Amino acid sequence: MMEILPEPDSMFWKTARLKTFDNWPFRSSDNCNAELMAAAGFFAVGGREEPDLVQCFICAKQLDGWDAEDDPWTEHARHQSDCSFVMLGKSDESLWTVNDLFDLLKKFIVKECTHELDQSMAVAKRESEELMRKIPQIYMELRKGRKD
Numbered sequence: 001m002m003e004i005l006p007e008p009d010s011m012f013w014k015t016a017r018l019k020t021f022d023n024w025p026f027r028s029s030d031n032c033n034a035e036l037m038a039a040a041g042f043f044a045v046g047g048r049e050e051p052d053l054v055q056c057f058i059c060a061k062q063l064d065g066w067d068a069e070d071d072p073w074t075e076h077a078r079h080q081s082d083c084s085f086v087m088l089g090k091s092d093e094s095l096w097t098v099n100d101l102f103d104l105l106k107k108f109i110v111k112e113c114t115h116e117l118d119q120s121m122a123v124a125k126r127e128s129e130e131l132m133r134k135i136p137q138i139y140m141e142l143r144k145g146r147k148d
Contacts, residue, residue, distance in 0.1 A: 011057040012108050014093060017043040023051040030068040039091035040072035058107050059083035
């Protein structure tokens with residue numbers, strides 16, 4: 001049977017997003033804390049090099065330059081007002097209706113598939129460019145073989 005819902009460790013779920021904030025520079029008492037960031041749909045992607053770089057699990061918007069007093073929901077809406085998660089306006093997954101869940105799930109799957117396709121296309125482009133560079137050499141070797 002095919003699983004419909006993402007795995008528990010998928011960024012689709014707040015608990016998984018929250019686990020990515022190991023290097024988050026703000027305290028839990030700050031407005032811009034890891035819990036509120038995850039609730040606003042963000043997961044940390046910057047690591048030690050850029051500890052306040054986050055990305056939305058739905059719209060893939062990346063934001064950094066956070067201040068302790070920033071409100072994650074407000075900033076998300078200000079920078080990506082057409083994000084389906086922002087437009088839903090429900091940070092608590094237990095408040096999602098079945099329709100909410102499946103609407104977000106559709107957007108999430110499309111984003112994930114688009115990302116995978118983009119990566120595959122980049123690999124195909126690199127490989128085809130490499131093969132194109134080899135064509136003159138192959139041609140010369142074939143011509144040389146005919147002259148012998």
